[in-house]
Amino acid sequence: MEFKRYHRVGEQIHKEVSSLLLKGLKDPRIGFVTITAVDVTADMRYAKVFFTVMGDDLARSNSEQGLNSSASFIRRELGKRLGLRYVPEISFHFDASLDYGNRIESLLREIHTGHDDDSGDTEKD
Structure with a gap:
């Protein structure tokens, strides 16, 4: 894959x-x-910033509101630091993939421990 700008x-x-x-x-x-x-979109007009946060759903919601209200400040700072002619519009989105991965891992752990318990109950002929 070619590494694009x-x-x-x-x-x-x-x-x-x-x-x-x-x-x-x-x-x-x-x-x-x-x-x-x-x-970042190919035309570099928009950027979706994905984040996770420690805490419950209330902490996630509060952090997402705080980040989105700070987006214009963050965009201004990016303009100063990156030296781009056009700085992308920024929006923040909660990244649920870590929660999903943790859930899958816990389900696999449950299956694995349940499988170990069943293996001792069967007798071989």
Whole structure:
């Protein structure tokens, strides 16, 4: 696969947004957020920033609201740091793939432990 410019821009946005979150945004709604991925459109007009957050659904909802309300500030900071002629519009989206992966892992663990219990009950002829 050829490595396109928008992939590199996505990686830079990932790095810079993560850096901004480490330094801390002033919005109290934003909890312990981790940026998991950035998808930039081929025309580099829009960027979807995917994140996870430690905590429950309320923490997720509050963090998503805080991030989306800080999007214009983050976009301005990206413009200063990246030196792009046009900085993509940014939207934040919760990344449920980690929750999904954890659920699959727990189901597999249950199946595995249930399988071990059944193996001792059968007798061989």
